[in-house]
């Protein structure tokens with residue numbers, strides 16, 4: 001199964017929706033126990049029931065290249081994906097997905113997003129930390145638009161290093177910075 005959607009993040013191009021063969025992932029990866037973070041924000045496992053809310057987060061946070069519906073369904077259902085949502089008063093305000101590629105020995109952060117009105121409060125960092133905690137692989141990678149200084153700052157502050165650049169990676173011609181963290 002292939003999804004010819006334009007990629008925002010590398011794991012989509014490599015196929016976040018094409019990784020079922022990478023192995024069965026234990027239930028603990030998306031277990032339903034909520035992880036509490038600062039104040040009134042909860043970090044909880046996401047599921048297909050969050051499709052509508054995730055669609056909204058995507059459209060708002062990635063106006064240039066929001067994932068199409070099939071990619072959203074994939075990221076909420078494929079067994080090799082860690083998916084977590086940040087919740088305030090039962091509403092999704094942020095989302096992260098980690099694509100576990102056991103055969104390659106690397107996990108890719110496929111997406112992370114927080115609604116604009118909730119940014120700068122530590123929610124993006126908390127999502128990243130919670131996702132990393134659920135990934136047992138030692139190497140975690142991601143890619144990000146070279147112009148996305150806030151996100152690059154977030155990643156560098158949390159131990160990700162620049163390991164490469166993919167020229168003109170995004171559909172609009174912008175290049176991607178590839179970053180990696182070794183746990």
Ligand SMILES: CC(C)(COP(=O)(O)OP(=O)(O)OC[C@H]1O[C@@H](n2cnc3c(N)ncnc32)[C@H](O)[C@@H]1OP(=O)(O)O)[C@@H](O)C(=O)NCCC(=O)NCCS
Pocket residue numbers: 009061062111112113114115118119120121122123124125126143144145148150151153154157
């Ligand atoms: C990137 C993103 C997920 C960060 O979410 P967030 O909830 O704002 O993240 P945090 O509050 O944990 O802040 C992360 C860092 O950025 C800083 N920051 C956040 N918002 C800021 C702002 N408006 N001005 C200055 N610094 C800011 C924080 O101080 C923090 O720095 P620190 O690590 O030194 O403490 C969010 O900006 C977003 O959704 N952006 C659009 C989607 C996107 O680009 N995703 C990344 C794709 S690779």
